[in-house]
Amino acid sequence: MPTAGVERESVLRPAPGAVPKSTRTLRVALIGNPNTGKTTLFNRLCGTRAKTSNFPGTTTSAKVGRAVVGGDVAVDIVDLPGLYRLSLDLPEARIARDVLAGSGPYAQPDAVVVVVDACNLTRNLILTGELLAYGLPVVVALNMVDLAQQRGLSLDPAKLSAHLGSPVVAVVARRGLGLDGIRASLGKVLQQSARRPADAGPAAPSDARDLTAWAEHIVEDSVGGASAVGSGADTLTERLDKTFTHPVLGLLLFAGVMVGLFYTLFALATLPMDLIEATFAQLGEIAGRVIPQGLVHDLVSQGIIGGIAGTVVFLPQICLLFFLISLLEDTGYLARAAFVMDRLLCRFGLPGHAFVPLLTSHACALPGIMSTRLIPDRRDRFATILVAPFMSCSARLPVYVLLTSLLFTGQPLLAGLAFAACYALGASAALGSALLFRRTLLRGEARPMILELPSYKSPSVRNALVAAKEQGFAFLKTAGTAIMAICVVMWWLNTFPRVGPAPEADALRSRAEAVANPAQAEALRAEAHLIDQRAAQAGSFAGRLGQTLQPAFAPLGFDWQLTVGVLTSFLAREVFVSTMSVLVGDANDDVTDQGVIARIRAATREDGSPVFTPATATSLLIFFVLAMQCLPTLAVTRRETGHVKWAALQLGYMTTLAYVFAFVAYQGLRLTGVS
Amino acid sequence: MAAVPHPSFSTWSSSAPAGAVRLSTLEPGQLATLHGAHLTAHDCALLNALGLTDRCVLRICKVGEPCIVQVRATRIGLARSVADSILVVPQGAG
Numbered sequence: 001m002p003t004a005g006v007e008r009e010s011v012l013r014p015a016p017g018a019v020p021k022s023t024r025t026l027r028v029a030l031i032g033n034p035n036t037g038k039t040t041l042f043n044r045l046c047g048t049r050a051k052t053s054n055f056p057g058t059t060t061s062a063k064v065g066r067a068v069v070g071g072d073v074a075v076d077i078v079d080l081p082g083l084y085r086l087s088l089d090l091p092e093a094r095i096a097r098d099v100l101a102g103s104g105p106y107a108q109p110d111a112v113v114v115v116v117d118a119c120n121l122t123r124n125l126i127l128t129g130e131l132l133a134y135g136l137p138v139v140v141a142l143n144m145v146d147l148a149q150q151r152g153l154s155l156d157p158a159k160l161s162a163h164l165g166s167p168v169v170a171v172v173a174r175r176g177l178g179l180d181g182i183r184a185s186l187g188k189v190l191q192q193s194a195r196r197p198a199d200a201g202p203a204a205p206s207d208a209r210d211l212t213a214w215a216e217h218i219v220e221d222s223v224g225g226a227s228a229v230g231s232g233a234d235t236l237t238e239r240l241d242k243t244f245t246h247p248v249l250g251l252l253l254f255a256g257v258m259v260g261l262f263y264t265l266f267a268l269a270t271l272p273m274d275l276i277e278a279t280f281a282q283l284g285e286i287a288g289r290v291i292p293q294g295l296v297h298d299l300v301s302q303g304i305i306g307g308i309a310g311t312v313v314f315l316p317q318i319c320l321l322f323f324l325i326s327l328l329e330d331t332g333y334l335a336r337a338a339f340v341m342d343r344l345l346c347r348f349g350l351p352g353h354a355f356v357p358l359l360t361s362h363a364c365a366l367p368g369i370m371s372t373r374l375i376p377d378r379r380d381r382f383a384t385i386l387v388a389p390f391m392s393c394s395a396r397l398p399v400y401v402l403l404t405s406l407l408f409t410g411q412p413l414l415a416g417l418a419f420a421a422c423y424a425l426g427a428s429a430a431l432g433s434a435l436l437f438r439r440t441l442l443r444g445e446a447r448p449m450i451l452e453l454p455s456y457k458s459p460s461v462r463n464a465l466v467a468a469k470e471q472g473f474a475f476l477k478t479a480g481t482a483i484m485a486i487c488v489v490m491w492w493l494n495t496f497p498r499v500g501p502a503p504e505a506d507a508l509r510s511r512a513e514a515v516a517n518p519a520q521a522e523a524l525r526a527e528a529h530l531i532d533q534r535a536a537q538a539g540s541f542a543g544r545l546g547q548t549l550q551p552a553f554a555p556l557g558f559d560w561q562l563t564v565g566v567l568t569s570f571l572a573r574e575v576f577v578s579t580m581s582v583l584v585g586d587a588n589d590d591v592t593d594q595g596v597i598a599r600i601r602a603a604t605r606e607d608g609s610p611v612f613t614p615a616t617a618t619s620l621l622i623f624f625v626l627a628m629q630c631l632p633t634l635a636v637t638r639r640e641t642g643h644v645k646w647a648a649l650q651l652g653y654m655t656t657l658a659y660v661f662a663f664v665a666y667q668g669l670r671l672t673g674v675s
Numbered sequence: 676m677a678a679v680p681h682p683s684f685s686t687w688s689s690s691a692p693a694g695a696v697r698l699s700t701l702e703p704g705q706l707a708t709l710h711g712a713h714l715t716a717h718d719c720a721l722l723n724a725l726g727l728t729d730r731c732v733l734r735i736c737k738v739g740e741p742c743i744v745q746v747r748a749t750r751i752g753l754a755r756s757v758a759d760s761i762l763v764v765p766q767g768a769g
Contacts, residue, residue: 084724089717120748123726208723212731237750238736245741245752339741339752346754448754450721453743 026075026190027107028067029099031131032115033124034082035454037143041115041173042079043466045182063470070187078109084123086130087206091378100134111137111189113182118148118155118170119455121223125215126208128164132201137189138166141182145170147455154224163218165201174460240456244336247343254337258359261324265317265363272316280309303491314366314632318475321360321367323468330459335451342449348431349438351375352449354384358430361391362423365633369640370471379442383434385640386650389633390430392423395573396624402577403621405597406612422625429626429657441649475636490542490571499539505531542568556623556659557616557666559605566623573629614674619666627658692764699742699758701735707763708732714760722761725751732766 032038046065063079080099081092102108114131116124131138140160148155161168167185171178202214244250284301291297328334334356342352353375361368368388375381392400400422408415438444505528512524537543546564553563561580569576580600603611612620628634628651638647695710709731712719726746727733736750737743742758744751753761 084721088720088724117748122747123749126724208728212728241743241750242737245737245743247740335752339754342754343740448718448756449741449752450718450725450754450757451752452725453750453752 026073026111027109028075028077028186029080029109029112030077030115031080031096031112031127032082033084033117033127035452036082036115036117036124037173038082038115039079040460040463041141041143041171042077043463044173044176044179046077067183069183070191073187073190075186075190083127085127100131100136109136111139111186113139113141113186115141115143118142118145118153119151121219122212122215125218126211129202129211129214132164138164139182139185139189140164140166140168141173142168142170143173146172156222159222160218163222237456241336241453244333245339250336250340254340257328257333257337261328262359262363264324265320269316269320273313276313276316277309280305280312298495299488299491303488306491312476314364315472315476317364318367318370319468319472321371322471323464325356325371326464326467327459327461330457330463332454332456335453338451339449348434350384350434351377351380351447354380357384357388358391361388361393364393364395365389365391365630366475366636369633369636370475372640377447379438379444380447382641382646383437383442385637386437386646386653387430387433389628389630389650389654390426390433390626392426392625395630396422398577399573399624400621402597402600403617403624406601406617407614407621409601418621422621425622425625433653433657490568493542493545494537494540494568496541497539499536502531502535505529505535537564555667556619556662557613558620559611561603561611562616562620569629571631573624576624615666615669618669619662622665623658623662626654626661628654694764695762696765697759698744698761698763699738699755701738701763701765703735703737705735706732706766707735708766709761709763711762712760714757718757725749727751733763
């Protein structure tokens with residue numbers, strides 16, 4: 001999804017020829033192989049103030065930061081996606097080619113910094129060789145020189161520089177060493193508009209063999225001890241790889257890591273989430289006191305504050321998840337774990353990378369969908385996004401508790417089994433649907449995994465913090481605005497048209513005035529309030545819509561009250577319980593309160609028959625397992641796929657599947673005499 | 676620079692040299708020379724970009740699922756189906 005900020009400010013600026021160099025901010029592109037420390041260098045050069053967006057017309061993340069080089073020259077640094085070769089037919093390579101050539105919507109950069117891994121010079125120089133063909137001023141950041149020295153390599157930056165016709169600076173980005181050299185060299189090449197000597201670079205940069213021979217020649221001439229690299233076995237790495245990718249041990253370890261990750265997520269996110277909820281509740285109260293009762297009061301306290309709270313409350317989970325995933329990814333472990341899960345998921349057309357997003361979706365689909373950025377292939381990624389909301393998220397829990405309790409009163413074992421069956425149904429629907437999508441819309445088998453296994457290393461907390469911050473802001477910026485707008489619309493639908501006090505409620509209030517016992521009077525007033533709430537809900541646009549649409553839900557066994565519950569919970573599933581509480585005449589929505597469950601169970605239709613029969617409760621439970629009852633998830637799907645059609649497909653597909661399964665369950669139970 | 680959709684690999688059906696075997700049949704620690712792959716152009720290009728180029732020498736680190744090979748300083752994990760489709764000549768063979 002193109003987002004205006006970055007494009008306008010840095011990527012889509014007029015080409016250098018259109019505006020004199022002296023009157024505009026200079027642009028520098030940062031390029032490199034994956035796992036070379038490119039992001040670490042970017043964060044070191046630009047601090048944490050980088051803007052994150054997408055490259056125009058793509059869902060590939062673009063980061064632009066400001067740095068000062070050459071003493072006093074401000075430059076915009078565009079962090080290009082990590083890539084192995086510019087010539088690959090992959091989205092990230094296409095973007096990099098367009099940026100470097102200044103074609104399409106991009107302005108050509110004034111210089112390029114290429115980050116190369118000093119321990120893996122030959123492969124990294126191949127990308128550098130391709131880059132030199134563009135004729136742009138280049139600075140080579142020779143990263144991880146400390147590790148190279150530990151491995152017995154002696155590097156000669158001066159000789160490398162002579163071969164490449166560009167400055168080569170030894171750096172250790174993780175520790176911030178060599179950054180001044182990068183800044184100084186950048187300042188120099190930008191001021192001089194230095195062009196490389198014509199003979200620098202390979203003779204035929206598009207020929208793989210020529211490029212490899214060229215790179216090997218440079219390494220032979222500039223690096224001492226190169227023959228030792230890669231020829232011997234790194235026994236610790238080999239042992240760790242064998243363990244982490246073992247069919248049984250690897251799986252157990254992965255399960256342990258995931259349990260640890262989610263335990264940490266839940267344990268640490270609960271406190272800030274509670275604080276956010278309490279803060280917004282306080283704000284709502286303050287607004288309630290400051291703003292006079294009326295429409296503005298309700299809009300601010302319920303629509304706006306409620307909408308912001310409903311968005312911001314997810315922030316701790318999202319930030320923490322990305323912090324932890326970034327740490328895990330940095331260690332090199334996730335690449336091994338992807339192979340472990342690939343054995344299972346490839347049968348359903350999904351890659352091993354899909355496991356983390358799917359598991360995350362059990363907590364909340366929002367961070368789950370956002371974490372699909374780990375998946376390199378677009379079709380794999382979209383298939384994962386489409387099916388992730390089938391996983392039973394924490395918002396479904398209150399509904400599951402309510403409905404399984406209604407189904408199996410006093411039978412905790414059966415209720416527990418039904419609860420587990422909901423999770424199994426959701427996961428099965430996700431895997432089955434993934435297979436369906438991969439055989440239709442996203443046709444093709446899951447691509448067999450070919451993955452670089454990066455070196456094991458200690459993770460960078462700094463990088464993880466930056467990743468958490470970026471994802472948090474991205475969520476607030478795009479999903480947050482949509483969610484808040486939707487909250488206001490839902491508030492309006494639930495509030496209008498205004499319904500006056502019900503005569504029955506007025507009668508109760510009159511009785512309360514006459515009663516001497518204060519407790520009894522208070523009880524009567526509370527009952528009157530509930531009757532008014534119920535009348536307001538039924539008379540609102542949402543209520544009327546529920547009554548109008550009830551015939552469509554009748555085959556599932558839903559009366560108008562259940563239909564209203566389903567429609568109002570479209571905003572968020574957990575709203576269903578509070579809606580039902582109001583409709584059956586109890587403001588308490590605590591599903592752990594057996595009194596509430598008993599009252600909801602006793603709720604009757606207008607003809608006196610029970611609202612919740614076993615068949616209705618089963619049908620409703622299945623509907624909630626499978627339906628896309630979460631607008632924030634749709635907003636994030638739209639953002640991550642870059643097009644509203646995928647969100648519409650997700651909504652249409654999940655709702656249809658939920659309807660069909662609920663219909664079959666209800667009618668099947670009725671036919672077998674269960675009603 | 677234009678995209679290069681086809682790598683420098685040949686498929687093994689057309690150019691299998693004497694002594695060539697599937698990568699997945701080798702033992703850990705063995706060295707071998709790459710001679711081709713029966714894979715999609717995309718997968719071949721990716722292998723090439725990772726350093727698995729025609730006639731390069733690689734070392735087998737682990738067999739099975741995944742198969743792990745090392746070429747120069749790069750360790751690469753390969754699904755068994757990929758390892759089955761890569762043709763190599765073990766060093767010292769043929």
